[in-house]
Amino acid sequence: MTELAPQLLSVPSPSATPVEDRKASNGATLPSARIERPARREQMEESPKLTAEELSAWFGAKQVLQRVSLAIPANRVTAIIGPSGCGKSTLLRCFNRMHETVTGARATGKVRLDGQDIYARGVDPVLIRRQIGMVFQKPNPFPSMSIRDNVLSGLRLTGLLKRELAEGIMERALIQAALWEEVQDRLSEPGISLSGGQQQRLCIARALAVEPEVLLMDEPCSALDPIATARIEDLMHSLSDRYTIVIVTHNMQQAARVSDQTAFLLMGELVEFGATDQLFTSPHDVRTEDYITGKFG
Numbered sequence: 341m342t343e344l345a346p347q348l349l350s351v352p353s354p355s356a357t358p359v360e361d362r363k364a365s366n367g368a369t370l371p372s373a374r375i376e377r378p379a380r381r382e383q384m385e386e387s388p389k390l391t392a393e394e395l396s397a398w399f400g401a402k403q404v405l406q407r408v409s410l411a412i413p414a415n416r417v418t419a420i421i422g423p424s425g426c427g428k429s430t431l432l433r434c435f436n437r438m439h440e441t442v443t444g445a446r447a448t449g450k451v452r453l454d455g456q457d458i459y460a461r462g463v464d465p466v467l468i469r470r471q472i473g474m475v476f477q478k479p480n481p482f483p484s485m486s487i488r489d490n491v492l493s494g495l496r497l498t499g500l501l502k503r504e505l506a507e508g509i510m511e512r513a514l515i516q517a518a519l520w521e522e523v524q525d526r527l528s529e530p531g532i533s534l535s536g537g538q539q540q541r542l543c544i545a546r547a548l549a550v551e552p553e554v555l556l557m558d559e560p561c562s563a564l565d566p567i568a569t570a571r572i573e574d575l576m577h578s579l580s581d582r583y584t585i586v587i588v589t590h591n592m593q594q595a596a597r598v599s600d601q602t603a604f605l606l607m608g609e610l611v612e613f614g615a616t617d618q619l620f621t622s623p624h625d626v627r628t629e630d631y632i633t634g635k636f637g
Contacts, residue, residue: 387455389414389584390435390472390554395449397430397439404430406608407449412601417576417585419599419616421592423637427608428588432556435586436472437465453553470498473552477559479539481531481546487523490531490542494550509549516582517545518575537568544575548583555579557587561594573598592632596620604628 388411397405404427412418420428433439434447437458450457458468481490491510495501501509510527514520519541523534531542540560547555557576561569576585576598589595595602596616603613604627612619612628623629631637 387414388412388452389454390586391450391452392431392434393450393452395431395434395447395451397427397434397447398445399442400444404608405434405447408605408608408610410603410610410613412584412586414584415580415582416600417580417587417598419595419602420586420588420605421590421595421602421631422605423631424590426605428605429558431605432474432558432586432588435554435556436469436474438469438474440465466498470494470550471552472554472556473547473550474556474558475540475543475547475560478563479536479543481534481539481542483530483532485531486528487531487534487542488527491545491549494546498550500550513545513549516548516579517541518571518578519545535568537564537571540564540568540572541575544572548579552583554584554586557585559588559590562590569594592620604631606631 390412392408392410395405395408396403408427408431420431422428430439435451437451439445439447447459451459453468453471457463458465458472482493485493488510489496491513492501492506495506495509511520511524514523519538522538523529523542526533531539534542540563544555544560561572564572573594576587579585580600587595587598599616601614602616602619604611604619604623604625606627612623612625614624619628620632623632
């Protein structure tokens with residue numbers, strides 16, 4: 341019998357109704373888009389919000405990123421995909437100088453925010469992490485703090501919280517994180533009393549409270565159920581009108597649903613970077629095609 345070639349990932353039409361589940365090359369069912377999505381915004385020629393130039397990174401003697409260069413546009417969702425250990429999370433952590441907090445870790449090259457090198461001498465990494473916030477894989481609200489105090493903790497730690505503005509900032513952040521209606525009568529309860537999906541949105545609210553310009557999300561849905569995942573994905577769409585979002589994900593269906601652009605990393609190398617629709621339907625590099633059709637990874 342002639343073996344059928346694997347098909348490239350079908351990117352859901354943003355305005356289409358949900359389609360039937362499809363089969364992957366290994367026989368597994370691929371989830372379809374669950375809800376309608378807003379149309380992707382047209383890519384415009386504009387100055388990038390965040391750029392990496394010849395960025396390399398190491399843990400001790402082991403090199404994990406190899407001269408990565410890419411430009412991330414403002415007010416878009418950019419996904420970073422690739423197999424485990426390819427450097428996705430390291431790239432994300434280099435974007436806000438968290439990589440250097442690991443003993444023995446170092447990076448070379450440049451990362452620019454609005455054209456300014458964040459690794460330049462004299463740049464305060466704490467200020468950079470306020471401008472470029474991060475949401476981690478596992479929800480991590482502070483267990484001893486209330487919902488209210490969790491949202492405001494970042495501002496308190498930086499000494500920027502004014503008492504008379506606290507309630508307004510807290511409410512705004514929870515509204516932006518689509519959590520206010522669910523917790524407005526529970527603000528004094530511990531943050532860990534919330535469900536997993538609510539805890540992740542609480543962590544997003546905590547990041548938004550300091551008013552960052554860029555929001556980095558490291559597999560934010562990996563520990564969540566499908567309903568909570570859908571809430572986070574919808575939230576990314578709404579937040580990208582105001583923030584630049586970069587998400588690391590192992591879920592290629594999720595990358596296809598939420599992102600405007602996608603970068604594919606392999607063994608620390610940037611293999612391909614472009615519009616999500618193009619990358620998933622007609623990739624330029626055979627390694628990208630092999631990965632998204634399940635030949636490896």
